[in-house]
Amino acid sequence: MRELTIRLSALAPEAANALHVVAYFDRLVEHRAGSRSVLRGAAILSGCPAGFVDRTHGNSWRVLPDGTFTAPEPEAAHTWPRVAAGDGSLEMWLERAEPVEGGFDALVLERALLAAATMLGRTSDTPEQRRAGWIQALLADDPDDAARDAALRGLGLTATTPLCVVATADDTPLLASSIDDARTAIGAGRAGIGPIVPARAAAASWRQARSARRLTAEGTQQDPGDRVVLAEETGTLLVLAASIRPDETPPADVMALEDAAATTAWMLETLHAISTTNSVRDAASVLHLHHSTVQERAARADRVLGWNVLSQRGKQRAQLALVMRRILAAR
Known part of the structure; x- marks a missing residue:
């Protein structure tokens, strides 16, 4: 996709831009991003503030082009480019007086709303897929309240249920009720274990678990060290692991x-x-x-x-x- 976009940029810039927008929101859906991430993407791509309302769950957000969320405008101007779901439950708009020529704003809004609607209404075919989707929603960097609460219900958790998150070698998250249970789930594998937190704060445990995993080793002569690292035992090293650029x-x-x-x-x-x-x-x-x-x-x-x-x-x-x-x- 990236190579095709580059080629199109030289031949047909508008087509390349459209392909980039489609691929961008498809990736968000693939990674099960929350509605807030989708709205942020719309603002960044369009270069102007974007607004979103989810009337079913009572959510309303506004985000600036730099990705910063602010208080929603009291009333959206009717002249702004906008798109709404068929039943009116979801609506998204761009705070731009005059739409960009070529239909770019319309494409951004349509793909963004489709991504948000897909995430809010997505279902999985198997219990395993549903559980994986709930875990991903719970651990998202900026989960919206509705998605997080739905994930907690689906996983049979309350907001205060104590748990820790495990980051395995292949980046698969595991939930455990204790450090001992986490070690049992890992077995002989290589992983980082986040601290015990209330389930509603599981994303914080996940971030620390991933940093702790970067401190693990194979435990061999050429890669000596621990195969399992607990985030709460690493101290400043956890900050170091999280701060090193790729x-x-x-x-x-x-x-x-x-x-x-x-x-x-x-x-x-x-x-x-x-x-x-x-x-x-x-x-x-x-x-x-x-x-x-x-x-x-x-x-x-x-x-x-x-x-x-x-x-x-x-x-x-x-x-x-x-x-x-x-x-x-x-x-």
Whole structure:
């Protein structure tokens, strides 16, 4: 779709714009976005404020072109481009005195209203699909109240039911009533576990679970670390995991680790053991080696990396570099 849009941009800009609008709202439907996300998309694409009313659920919103929601206008001007559902329960408009030529505003409104109507009225063929849809609606970044309440009812939860959300390796969310239940659901898999929160705040647990998953490792010699990470135990590292951009350039220490691991198979595993234990003997116990062997490995790591890996500062530096390596690998 992206390649086709690029080609059309050169040949027929209006057709490319139309295709972009259709694809944009189709993606929102595919990802089960809420009505607020759909309205925000309409405002961003059109470049003017957009309004929406859902008379069935009593919702009314207004969003600016930068995506900021504001108080709805007391009364929508009749001259603004608008579109409504057949029964009048849904209506959407753009706050523009004169519509854009070529029918662009009409296309944006029609596709946006279709997406909103689809999300509000969508049903699934199987119980599994219905449950997945309710979970997605509950965990949306900006779920509208009606969709979230419907999801809670469908899942048999109240707004205050305690739960945590698990982010699995393939980005599938799981709901659990306790950390122990979450661990059981994961089994031998790799995942991040969010904190226990009231069900109405499940989206917050989901966000933290996904950040925690970026801190997980395979638990192998070439990727040492925990396969399951609890968000509530990570502290500042969770902030670090959430803040790293997808295009972040690996820091020099991470590059040094990669170079060292490419020539020395035991390097990462040994550094992980040293940086997460209190002494060489403790690290040797974890690695099932004699402490003199670990001492020799540490001396070699010093020479290769350029810092003392047994000092307190050196341990912190190695541990942070290993964490950054996991976060960047999780992209």
